[in-house]
Amino acid sequence: MTSLNPQPYTFSQRAQKITSSTIREILKVTERPEIISFAGGLPAPKGFPIDIIYAAYEKVLNHNGKAALQYGPTEGYRPLREWVAQDLKRVGAHDVNVDQVLIVSGSQQALDLLGKLFIDPGSKVLVEAPSYLGALQSFSLYEPNYVAVPTDDKGLIPEGLTDDRVAHARFIYALPNFQNPTGRTLNLERRKALVKRCAEANLPIIEDDPYGDLRYAGEPLPGLLGLGREVGATVIRLGSFSKVLAPGLRLGYIVAPEAIIAKLVQIKQATDLHTATLTQMAVYETIHEGFLNFHLPAVREIYKEQCGYMLEAMQEFFPASAKWTRPEGGMFIWVTLPEHIDAYELLSRAIKKHVAFVPGEPFYAGAEPVRNTLRLSFVTVSKERIREGIEILGRLIAESAVSKAA
Amino acid sequence: MTSLNPQPYTFSQRAQKITSSTIREILKVTERPEIISFAGGLPAPKGFPIDIIYAAYEKVLNHNGKAALQYGPTEGYRPLREWVAQDLKRVGAHDVNVDQVLIVSGSQQALDLLGKLFIDPGSKVLVEAPSYLGALQSFSLYEPNYVAVPTDDKGLIPEGLTDDRVAHARFIYALPNFQNPTGRTLNLERRKALVKRCAEANLPIIEDDPYGDLRYAGEPLPGLLGLGREVGATVIRLGSFSKVLAPGLRLGYIVAPEAIIAKLVQIKQATDLHTATLTQMAVYETIHEGFLNFHLPAVREIYKEQCGYMLEAMQEFFPASAKWTRPEGGMFIWVTLPEHIDAYELLSRAIKKHVAFVPGEPFYAGAEPVRNTLRLSFVTVSKERIREGIEILGRLIAESAVSKAA
Numbered sequence: 129m130t131s132l133n134p135q136p137y138t139f140s141q142r143a144q145k146i147t148s149s150t151i152r153e154i155l156k157v158t159e160r161p162e163i164i165s166f167a168g169g170l171p172a173p174k175g176f177p178i179d180i181i182y183a184a185y186e187k188v189l190n191h192n193g194k195a196a197l198q199y200g201p202t203e204g205y206r207p208l209r210e211w212v213a214q215d216l217k218r219v220g221a222h223d224v225n226v227d228q229v230l231i232v233s234g235s236q237q238a239l240d241l242l243g244k245l246f247i248d249p250g251s252k253v254l255v256e257a258p259s260y261l262g263a264l265q266s267f268s269l270y271e272p273n274y275v276a277v278p279t280d281d282k283g284l285i286p287e288g289l290t291d292d293r294v295a296h297a298r299f300i301y302a303l304p305n306f307q308n309p310t311g312r313t314l315n316l317e318r319r320k321a322l323v324k325r326c327a328e329a330n331l332p333i334i335e336d337d338p339y340g341d342l343r344y345a346g347e348p349l350p351g352l353l354g355l356g357r358e359v360g361a362t363v364i365r366l367g368s369f370s371k372v373l374a375p376g377l378r379l380g381y382i383v384a385p386e387a388i389i390a391k392l393v394q395i396k397q398a399t400d401l402h403t404a405t406l407t408q409m410a411v412y413e414t415i416h417e418g419f420l421n422f423h424l425p426a427v428r429e430i431y432k433e434q435c436g437y438m439l440e441a442m443q444e445f446f447p448a449s450a451k452w453t454r455p456e457g458g459m460f461i462w463v464t465l466p467e468h469i470d471a472y473e474l475l476s477r478a479i480k481k482h483v484a485f486v487p488g489e490p491f492y493a494g495a496e497p498v499r500n501t502l503r504l505s506f507v508t509v510s511k512e513r514i515r516e517g518i519e520i521l522g523r524l525i526a527e528s529a530v531s532k533a534a
Numbered sequence: 535m536t537s538l539n540p541q542p543y544t545f546s547q548r549a550q551k552i553t554s555s556t557i558r559e560i561l562k563v564t565e566r567p568e569i570i571s572f573a574g575g576l577p578a579p580k581g582f583p584i585d586i587i588y589a590a591y592e593k594v595l596n597h598n599g600k601a602a603l604q605y606g607p608t609e610g611y612r613p614l615r616e617w618v619a620q621d622l623k624r625v626g627a628h629d630v631n632v633d634q635v636l637i638v639s640g641s642q643q644a645l646d647l648l649g650k651l652f653i654d655p656g657s658k659v660l661v662e663a664p665s666y667l668g669a670l671q672s673f674s675l676y677e678p679n680y681v682a683v684p685t686d687d688k689g690l691i692p693e694g695l696t697d698d699r700v701a702h703a704r705f706i707y708a709l710p711n712f713q714n715p716t717g718r719t720l721n722l723e724r725r726k727a728l729v730k731r732c733a734e735a736n737l738p739i740i741e742d743d744p745y746g747d748l749r750y751a752g753e754p755l756p757g758l759l760g761l762g763r764e765v766g767a768t769v770i771r772l773g774s775f776s777k778v779l780a781p782g783l784r785l786g787y788i789v790a791p792e793a794i795i796a797k798l799v800q801i802k803q804a805t806d807l808h809t810a811t812l813t814q815m816a817v818y819e820t821i822h823e824g825f826l827n828f829h830l831p832a833v834r835e836i837y838k839e840q841c842g843y844m845l846e847a848m849q850e851f852f853p854a855s856a857k858w859t860r861p862e863g864g865m866f867i868w869v870t871l872p873e874h875i876d877a878y879e880l881l882s883r884a885i886k887k888h889v890a891f892v893p894g895e896p897f898y899a900g901a902e903p904v905r906n907t908l909r910l911s912f913v914t915v916s917k918e919r920i921r922e923g924i925e926i927l928g929r930l931i932a933e934s935a936v937s938k939a940a
Binding site: 132133134135136137138139140141142143146152170171173176178181182185186189190193194195196197198199200233234236237240244245246247248251262265266268269270291294295296297298299329330331332362370373374375376377378388391394395397398399400401402403404405406407 | 538539540541542543544545546547548549552558576577579582584587588591592595596599600601602603604605606639640642643646650651652653654657668671672674675676697700701702703704705735736737738768776779780781782783784794797800801803804805806807808809810811812813
């Protein structure tokens, strides 16, 4: 026997650094049916237009089956790309052409492709604190150096983009609408200040907007893509069909300047050749005659109702010492507890009472994590169980406050 | 204006190194309908079981629509994983359990995930010379140092795995059945020698087998996975539904020891969360009652016939100075021209005569490329156009030979 290699296999440095995600571990617990889970991020299945999607698959397979089942171009199905380019007018981007659109296998894949495109080990990457955990995990595979941009109760603070933070940063990653995890929305003034600063500083913006169509309060605001183009900022916009149709399709898109899309196409070709042809054709068939105009109001109504149930219950059962956000859309409420309460410790007591949520700590990168925060998702739990779960949580928070006082 | 960053954006080192693939550029030319293209790698659409696939989507969406359209586990749809584990008995792997199976979005994604898992910049990676170009492109994003293992007309030479080559290599990537690009098949003796050597040397094997079910001549051979497990080798097997059902679905799988799958699951979660639930459920519905037992013989017949047309025409029209492989399955024939003929130069003359193929040069990594080789795909061209195209190619090759002599 030789021993040319000391072990049966050796993982890359990046793979060795990955640890199991906290949320993943929590979600395993929450699969037990007795648990009232505010931990998940699943969209409401009653919003999935199953019949319409089925009719689209029927049409595509019966009329165009051979093309739908064959390999396709890496860029994506051209009619769907054209639809996306047109649809962006709704968020104030009027000049997008088809060559600026790349179809991807869910917007999580967009994050991976952008990590490949922009991040070398040690590259500075700016993120909101807190930010979407899935993006942090995705970018982390390319070993960036995260630097947090400060936020307040209105979200990201554009003045936080100091020369020091911006210099040599590869991009800033931002979620302007109903941010995951906080539910906060960036107002128009801050949007304008952000794109202006980024244009001046040659700082590309990745605008992730999976929830934008789920606005159920307040007025729609123009996206960073349109605003950015007016002032010469490089904005890369990520969109998703997960929340407006269904996440199990795994379909999303990237909109960016052509030179960036061209490079992303090469990267995507090496990554998975292309996104499923059948899925792209069926989604195009589902939406191209305006179905979303009818569908989205119904979906928003579901989310609005669910959000209302939770806010009402929080008002009733949470102690005054806890603060929380009131989202204008999306799926999440962010809670800030009295400083001495550790959300992990609260979680372990909550799970004993069959309630689950996600502590805020893992959402922080490039900044001191804040341990007295947590994220609640209200989308897939019934009204009754929301009340029951929030009542339990409220009692546990109050007990923590008391035990500290005692 | 500040100028904190000199340019609007800065790409990563890896992204800067990507160049447009030669095949991609050639394929653009071949989209013109007048071109007889032997360049592509598309499966035959007449082998796609459209009606059966449609019936599966119908059943899944109508009976289980909410689950099919919701997020799912990163590992994949459990019944499909179980099917894969069972199905591997056909290639001699009898002890595979469900936790050793990860469903991926086409086997190109498997290559990307394995690149992430195993390759640091500069890591030694062993490949056949020539090897599958898509794998080379995928791994290259992780900046390996390729080292070629010698091959002859029977494929990879196990004795080529010298101590020097094997030391500190992260893995060897091999396609034992009807290799892309050569069409060669590794015989049983070499398979056994390969897994034995890899077990001794702690060298993981990535066994890529997209074409294994497309055998239309000779006897089926056990895969490296089963043979490897008998001698303690670490074998990671990649499988695909692209050739047995349809590539437009983008569905494949990885089989590996549990510790490797567990890490790949974490990586895949960061990469695209999971593969489309609906696709997985529909494919499971398509195949779980044994459909492939009926379907595969018909598909093999298509490929056998097509391969026969091309071999027959080559026999008739190619000059004696050209040599070529006679595949027992799969999609490709590999041609070795007289040494002085450059396949790129031949291609530019062939395109003027409306015939296209892929020169062999880009398939070589970690070795001196051989410029007098080329790959022919026979799958999607009609018998008449195969004869016409091969006659033209034969004449052009003969002219090259003459012009050299003159």
